[in-house]
Amino acid sequence: AQRVTQPEKLLSVFKGAPVELKCNYSYSGSPELFWYVQYSRQRLQLLLRHISRESIKGFTADLNKGETSFHLKKPFAQEEDSAMYYCALSKSGTSYDKVIFGPGTSLSVIP
Amino acid sequence: NAGVTQTPKFQVLKTGQSMTLQCAQDMNHNSMYWYRQDPGMGLRLIYYSASEGTTDKGEVPNGYNVSRLNKREFSLRLESAAPSQTSVYFCASRPNTDTQYFGPGTRLTVL
Numbered sequence: 001a002q003r004v005t006q007p008e009k010l011l012s013v014f015k016g017a018p019v020e021l022k023c024n025y026s027y028s029g030s031p032e033l034f035w036y037v038q039y040s041r042q043r044l045q046l047l048l049r050h051i052s053r054e055s056i057k058g059f060t061a062d063l064n065k066g067e068t069s070f071h072l073k074k075p076f077a078q079e080e081d082s083a084m085y086y087c088a089l090s091k092s093g094t095s096y097d098k099v100i101f102g103p104g105t106s107l108s109v110i111p
Numbered sequence: 112n113a114g115v116t117q118t119p120k121f122q123v124l125k126t127g128q129s130m131t132l133q134c135a136q137d138m139n140h141n142s143m144y145w146y147r148q149d150p151g152m153g154l155r156l157i158y159y160s161a162s163e164g165t166t167d168k169g170e171v172p173n174g175y176n177v178s179r180l181n182k183r184e185f186s187l188r189l190e191s192a193a194p195s196q197t198s199v200y201f202c203a204s205r206p207n208t209d210t211q212y213f214g215p216g217t218r219l220t221v222l
Binding site: 034043 | 144146151152153155156159161167169170201205210211213214
């Protein structure tokens with residue numbers, strides 16, 4: 001069965017400090033991992049996906065299949081990064097499958 | 112393009128009442144999804160539809176039914192609403208293996 005865990009419900013950091021939001025998954029097949037962000041009163045939107053290996057808004061995430069993790073990192077947090085972050089998992093190579101989300105981490109960046 | 116639209120935005124029901132949440136997308140996406148968002152639980156998949164004419168259960172399907180009326184529309188029905196179904200409901204669509212695109216959400220309260 002697919003499962004995504006995000007151990008931190010709340011994470012507070014000071015502006016300029018490094019940020020790491022943790023995501024672990026369990027899946028028997030080949031996974032595709034995503035990070036979605038939801039800013040206050042806005043709809044969810046994609047932040048990044050592992051397959052594209054890009055950096056968006058200074059965030060990066062590396063898929064570690066050995067540790068089954070896909071942690072989200074940013075070296076210097078900004079106030080505008082305050083939001084809800086969700087890690088999500090799907091079967092690689094197809095859209096004809098479910099996408100499962102973790103419980104989310106609420107990031108608060110303190111000025 | 113309007114993207115993914117949902118109606119209504121807000122709804123209050125009494126226990127036992129029925130209602131249908133509407134979702135439509137104009138991006139010609141094959142897959143569509145219904146999630147509920149609850150504090151501390153993240154997004155949980157209710158049902159999804161890989162293509163027109165097919166639907167599959169997600170993580171929490173009990174108490175819900177869906178209809179994939181055509182490629183554009185994917186509705187969620189509550190036959191007999193219960194207070195446990197108080198939540199924010201999100202619809203999403205997805206092309207091939209790309210990201211999901213989310214609607215603005217429907218905030219449902221069951222008294």
